[in-house]
Amino acid sequence: MPIYEYRCPRCDVFDVVRAMGAAQGVDTCPTCGGPAVRRFTAPHLARTGTAAFRLLDATSRSAAEPQVVSGPLPTADPRKAPLSSSNPLHRKLPRP
Template sequence: MPIYEYRCPRCDVFEVVRAMGAAPGVDACPTCGEPARRRFTAPHLARTGTAAFQLIDATHRSASEPQVVSGPLPSAGAPRTQPFSSNPLHRKLPRP
């Protein structure tokens, strides 16, 4: 996700990570709450490849696009192979 810069009239410049095109022109300053105007700057392409940026990006992305789990959890261990009942008569019951 891109980083948008805002300039607060009271404080200084602050950065916000938002989805592409989701950043408003005016946003509230996280320090004082004053409305801050968005700055148009060059993209921070040098920071997009770092491990810290990828972690921040993955964290923000997981809020709206959680990863799909396709298998059992690693802590679940081996699948259960024994039947639920040890009574041999239960084996003759119809199966779905």
């Protein structure tokens, strides 16, 4: 659930945990009971070093910044490829 920040003119800043989109523009201060105006602040982002987050970061980074290939790609030698399959089920397939 998101944390919303409110500022009371008489007291101080306080946080309220509410469902997404359920925050009001004005809320009551828990200390004095007066009206407190909602503040728009930067979201609280967690900086974790777990393997799952590193994998997600690498995946999103590779979409915009793919790794550069430093040499030619390996090519398949057509002379080494078998001309026919040894699987007996392939014999039933139609020929071109």
